[in-house]
Amino acid sequence: LYVPFNPGGDHKDLINFVSPTVMGNPGTTSATGGHNGAAYQGATDAYLSFPIAGLYGANNEMSFSFWYKLNNAPDRSGLVVLGKDDNRTQGFRLFREGGDQNLTINVGNGSGESWIGAGSQTAGIGVWKFITVTISATETKIYIDGVQKAAGTYTSQMDLTGCNSLVLGSGGPTFSYWDHKSDLSMYDEFRVFNTVLTPADIQVLMQ
Numbered sequence: 001l002y003v004p005f006n007p008g009g010d011h012k013d014l015i016n017f018v019s020p021t022v023m024g025n026p027g028t029t030s031a032t033g034g035h036n037g038a039a040y041q042g043a044t045d046a047y048l049s050f051p052i053a054g055l056y057g058a059n060n061e062m063s064f065s066f067w068y069k070l071n072n073a074p075d076r077s078g079l080v081v082l083g084k085d086d087n088r089t090q091g092f093r094l095f096r097e098g099g100d101q102n103l104t105i106n107v108g109n110g111s112g113e114s115w116i117g118a119g120s121q122t123a124g125i126g127v128w129k130f131i132t133v134t135i136s137a138t139e140t141k142i143y144i145d146g147v148q149k150a151a152g153t154y155t156s157q158m159d160l161t162g163c164n165s166l167v168l169g170s171g172g173p174t175f176s177y178w179d180h181k182s183d184l185s186m187y188d189e190f191r192v193f194n195t196v197l198t199p200a201d202i203q204v205l206m207q
Contacts, residue, residue, distance in 0.1 A: 001055055001166075001192035003048075007031045007038040011048055020048040026169065029186065035067040035128045039188040040169065042071070046182055047170035050192075052082060052163060057194035059137035060158045064193070065205055068131050069186040070124045072101055077183035078171030079103075080133075084162035085174055088113045091163045092140075093175045094133060096121060105133060107140050107152075110159035116152035118142040128188075130206050136196045146202050166192065 001013045003020075009028045012019045024046030029039045040048070056062040064080060076097035084090040089108040096103050100120035107114045121129070124144075132143040137157040142150040165172075168190060171180035191205070 001050060001190070003190045004036070005034060005038050005040045005188055005190070011040070013050065016054065018051065020050045021165075023047050023049065024182070034186065034188040035069070036189055039067075039069070039186045040190075042169045042183040042185050042187070044182055044184070047172055048168045049165045049172065050168070052160070052166050055166060055192045055194055056160065060160050061136050061196050062192065062194055063132065063134040063197040064191060065130065065132040065197070065202065066190040067128050067188040068124070069126065069128050070096070070101065070121060071183070071185040072122075072125050073184065074179070074181070075099065075101070076179050077185075078167065078175050078180040079169070079183060081167040081170070081172050081175045082160075082163050082165070083172075083174030086177065090159050090161055091174075092135065092158065093171070093180070095171065095175070095180045097178075097180070101125065103131075103142065105140060105142060107135065107154065107158050109154055109156035110161065111156070114140070114152050114154045116140050116142060116150050118144060118149040132197060132202050132205070134196045143202055146199070146206050148199070
């Protein structure tokens with residue numbers, strides 16, 4: 001999946017030529033308002049929802065990356081969420097919260113869940129940062145600007161049973177509790193891979 005967020009509100013995936021389901025009224029910046037051209041501008045009660053077919057590989061491995069300009073009001077939101085329902089034992093939830101804007105991902109393995117935190121992101125408020133998450137069969141890592149900031153291991157691979165949609169810009173219908181609702185931040189160059197990116201891969205994407 002690759003969404004460059006072209007001007008005029010075009011949120012189409014240019015790999016699979018699929019347009020997401022658009023909830024609410026998200027915006028798009030001017031042609032020069034993003035990190036690279038235009039960018040997605042989050043709005044209250046707005047998010048994008050993409051089908052997950054083809055977005056994960058063997059052992060449910062996957063990675064995703066995007067440029068992110070953090071708006072810390074409200075002080076918490078979902079960023080990228082792939083879930084089944086309110087039960088966190090399927091899929092994953094990348095979110096931020098609190099005065100320190102802690103960036104955390106929760107991954108479900110069918111019978112349990114793992115929490116991996118990348119720490120405070122206050123230095124990224126109002127600044128473009130490159131966020132990458134890799135999910136393998138045994139480990140999840142979070143990178144900020146190409147530098148690994150967190151890693152967590154688990155004994156069972158991520159469970160995607162019943163997961164159908166990947167949500168960008170909100171906790172969406174499966175993770176809106178704890179006020180992890182819509183995000184008013186900007187997103188640009190959103191990519192999803194059906195494999196685990198290496199540190200070298202991430203450096204190439206950043207450039």
